Amino acid sequence: MRIDLHAHSTASDGTDPPGALAEKAVAAGLDVLALTDHDTTAGWETAAAALPAGLTLVRGAELSGRWYGAEPTVGLHLLAYLFDPGHGPLAAELARVRHSREQRAERTVALLNDGGIDVTVPEIREYAAGGTVGRPHLAQALIRRGLVGTVGEAFAPEWLGRRYRLPKADIDAFTAVRLVNEAGGVSVLAHPRASSRGHIVPDTLIAELAAAGLWGVEADHTDHSAADRAHVRLLARDLGLRVTGSSDYHGTNKTVRLGAFTTDPSVYEDLISTATGTVPLVGASRPPTPPTA
Numbered sequence: 046m047r048i049d050l051h052a053h054s055t056a057s058d059g060t061d062p063p064g065a066l067a068e069k070a071v072a073a074g075l076d077v078l079a080l081t082d083h084d085t086t087a088g089w090e091t092a093a094a095a096l097p098a099g100l101t102l103v104r105g106a107e108l109s110g111r112w113y114g115a116e117p118t119v120g121l122h123l124l125a126y127l128f129d130p131g132h133g134p135l136a137a138e139l140a141r142v143r144h145s146r147e148q149r150a151e152r153t154v155a156l157l158n159d160g161g162i163d164v165t166v167p168e169i170r171e172y173a174a175g176g177t178v179g180r181p182h183l184a185q186a187l188i189r190r191g192l193v194g195t196v197g198e199a200f201a202p203e204w205l206g207r208r209y210r211l212p213k214a215d216i217d218a219f220t221a222v223r224l225v226n227e228a229g230g231v232s233v234l235a236h237p238r239a240s241s242r243g244h245i246v247p248d249t250l251i252a253e254l255a256a257a258g259l260w261g262v263e264a265d266h267t268d269h270s271a272a273d274r275a276h277v278r279l280l281a282r283d284l285g286l287r288v289t290g291s292s293d294y295h296g297t298n299k300t301v302r303l304g305a306f307t308t309d310p311s312v313y314e315d316l317i318s319t320a321t322g323t324v325p326l327v328g329a330s331r332p333p334t335p336p337t338a
């Protein structure tokens with residue numbers, strides 16, 4: 046079984062629509078794919094409707110979390126799986142963060158305009174195409190202007206990485222873990238040692254999140270060195286957390302391939318037997334389309 050528990054579609058900052066993503070997962074030899082768009086479940090329905098035979102879809106999301114207990118505060122990403130999307134308080138938090146992302150995009154456009162760069166809000170909205178707005182959509186505008194060559198370059202300190210980086214109103218990390226659990230889901234801390242984001246998530250904080258109900262932690266990830274992966278595994282063992290590995294595929298917005306990292310089947314079995322908010326969906330084989338006369 047090949048299991049990839051972290052992928053993005055056009056419902057956030059990936060470049061493949063949910064249905065095409067599911068098809069690509071099959072082509073990549075995956076048996077299980079989790080759809081984890083940033084702060085939204087908007088892609089769930091389309092992915093479920095287009096689910097190819099042989100693929101199991103784990104519906105999830107990647108929550109923008111933040112620990113406000115230190116100065117500077119610590120941003121983190123929390124993968125949430127198989128939660129009830131109708132859980133009011135969780136859905137409200139996701140909507141609040143998406144709204145904050147819209148406002149951040151507008152303020153970033155204004156800041157870029159002040160810097161003499163003539164990007165516009167409607168243009169950014171067009172790139173986001175109704176999905177959760179993120180910095181990769183601002184990156185597209187910089188690429189179109191020829192100011193940077195790639196999305197990765199757009200995250201350099203002189204661009205969206207620092208100079209034109211503005212905060213959004215992230216979900217308190219402990220609230221996020223609690224709400225995911227209340228909604229019947231399980232939570233996994235994504236890429237805790239991805240230092241390219243400017244910081245790592247401190248082990249002491251991971252220990253506190255574990256005590257507060259965090260279920261697992263992502264060890265195998267493209268932004269983790271071999272030493273990072275080994276460190277996360279040891280920490281997880283000490284804290285009783287499950288360990289996952291995933292691609293964090295974003296289509297052409299990142300260079301990583303679907304299925305580049307995978308999760309152990311025993312961890313997946315544990316996940317699906319723990320979650321109660323919703324079920325994995327299994328793609329049914331469809332009868333062949335009758336020939337048209």
Ligand code: AMP
Pocket residue numbers: 058083178179180181196197198200241295298299
């Ligand atoms: P946001 O959540 O809108 O602040 O944007 C963060 C997103 O930007 C991440 O989820 C990644 O998809 C993307 N990202 C962050 N750093 C990089 C990078 N160095 N290269 C490419 N994409 C990145």
Ligand code: FE
Pocket residue numbers: 053058083179295
């Ligand atoms: Fe992303």
Ligand code: FE
Pocket residue numbers: 107122235236
């Ligand atoms: Fe992430």
Ligand code: ZN
Pocket residue numbers: 051053107293
């Ligand atoms: Zn991600």
